[in-house]
Amino acid sequence: MNRVLFATSEVYPVVKTGGLADVSGSLPEALCRSGYDVHILLPGYPSAIAAARKAGSRRKARFSIGQYDVSLWRTRLPGTAVTLWLVDCAPLFDRPGNPYQNDEGEDWWDNAHRFHLFARVGVMMAMGRAGLSWVPDIVHCNDWQSGLIPALLNSCHNRPGTVFTIHNLAYQGLFSWDMFRALGLPDSLWRLEELEFHGQLSFIKGGLVFSDQITTVSPGYAREIQSPEFGYGLDGLLRHRQARLSGILNGIDTRQWNPEDDEHLEFHYGKDHLKSKVQCRTRLQQELGLEVNGAPVLGFIGRLVEQKGLDWLLDVMPPLLERGCQFALLGSGEARYEEPLKRLARGWPEQVSLTLGYNESLAHRITAGSDLFLMPSRFEPCGLNQMYSLRYGTIPVVHAVGGLKDTVFDPSEAGMNAANGFSFRDPDAASFLEAIERALDCFKSRKTWRRLQANGMSADYSWKQSARHYGELYQEILAQRQPSLQA
Structure with a gap:
């Protein structure tokens, strides 16, 4: 040995x-x-x-x-x-x-x-x-x-x-x-x-x-x-x-990150029984003080630094909030990003939740309770959160770089039989917003959304x-x- x-x-x-x-x-x-x-x-x-x-x-x-x-x-x-x-x-x-x-x-x-x-x-x-x-x-x-x-x-x-x-x-x-x-x-x-x-x-x-x-x-x-x-x-x-x-x-650790028996979740689900995922969203909204409704919840977990595309995230949030989207944000980092996020949370208390610091248990609940997971990283050596989200049936929207490009496949390139998320290539907020809007359009179609979820949840992300x-x-x-x- x-x-x-x-x-x-x-x-x-x-x-x-x-x-x-x-x-x-x-x-x-x-x-x-x-x-x-x-x-x-x-x-x-x-x-x-x-x-x-x-x-x-x-x-x-x-x-x-x-x-x-x-x-x-x-x-x-x-x-x-x-x-x-x-x-x-x-x-x-x-x-x-x-x-x-x-x-x-x-x-x-x-x-x-x-x-x-x-x-x-x-x-x-x-x-x-x-x-x-x-x-x-x-x-x-x-x-x-x-x-x-x-x-x-x-x-x-x-x-x-x-x-x-x-x-x-x-x-x-x-x-x-x-x-x-x-x-x-x-x-x-x-x-x-x-x-x-x-x-x-x-x-x-x-x-x-x-x-x-x-x-x-x-x-x-x-x-x-x-x-x-x-x-x-x-x-x-x-x-x-x-x-x-x-x-x-x-x-990823598929024992720690498994929606079917995750100890951090009250409700469990899998690719063949997704009904309880909606309950995870409702409970997350309740926990974070967001309005409990059918609006799409967009999750973000990560360091609040330039690498993670925080400036692009800040640019796209206002128009998305105007159309009713909700945000569940978890992370900490530089004051130049924390402060404007705090202002958005104060200005839109029923649509924006910001938790500064890191909370492993909350990270699991955001991953399960969100509909979209946002990763607009300028560069990303591999990324784990997009694989967590795929396993949890939460559709990722990512910048097509590094490991994000290796794991998230956009319908426009891969076709619906292989697609599991949405990506953008140009490094700017406009391209990020366009990818999110394409995802939100698909969110309106239950059949299309289930196809994306099934593709993501069926892959093997183990070590x-x-x-x-x-x-x-x-x-x-x-x-x-x-x-x-x-x-």
Whole structure:
């Protein structure tokens, strides 16, 4: 049985700020069911350490890295048999706020130190130097927070194979030259071909330059990031490594997200018995203070930031409100989007509900109770919410980019036998509104709407296929590395 160390900065249900947590909570378990021995490595945030203590876990190793005393806790990812290792270093990880920012939304000043230490622990585990009996064959790193692991492993003799997954290239882990020196990284890494990026230290380049294979979370995004528009200055490097770059579409946890037995819903339904979905809408309207009527409910769940197309959403809301549409909005982010949404909620109290922050249970009820789900993202590496909505018979309206284009098929292109939602190509509010209006026209036809719902709810969005593709990639890496390990 091949052993995989899965390094990530967040994992559901322990800690979550976005889709990375959902992937990190689901993919390792799917890989375990496929026959891999997967262990997750996670920073020891306060909530994670507290949960480990409550579960009766104990420290399994203690050591020092520079000025820091570090210990490793071994526990289980809640609800699974997957082993979870926590890097316990109180000065770096025992603090309030989310994994990357304080309560005021400012990046922690020492994020480079925090995730450099995390990387060094990952290297120790990878090379069997952490005092543990378990040593991986593959180290699978995720996003910039673990990007230094492949870079530091590169010079190690008989190292394991490495995979680096890009979940969002917009976040690169950029720090100053002074920080590079403060971390004590080898001078040889300060080169354009390695970790230097326009005079800054780039954590993500550690994964892009030094990993045996690079993946991202949809085939569409794998193509897009090789272009200047979506490459954030790294498109040339990604084109250079395109032979080692692949897009593997994310899956979703179909046990947590199942309208037939969702614990967050009062009423349940499936593709062959949709009657209770109307009851979900009524109950959502009641819960959110919206007028209980047959008006279409348009849901949105996500970060209130430019990437998610919030300016386009704000532009289309007034004309849609005028025609009676209702909005159920959940998320948090920048004040320039929160404030106008608050004004709309105050001005249209029976048609607009805005919940700031994140509420997992409410997210399920919005997904089930909405008629349309809006995802006008400027770019979207994969997206999970559109797959949740498809599974729940809630028709998505999306910008045709990245993973959204790979999963949502418009009637104008796919035909009604394959269509499951609506999309727009031009990056502007007018095109977004036109797609919504086409969806609302279809909403008037019960037969057409049921066809779209059936198409969406019939597809397989589980991690089974994705896990198989990752397994094939692991085997390819191991086969390529076997000669070098024997040398």
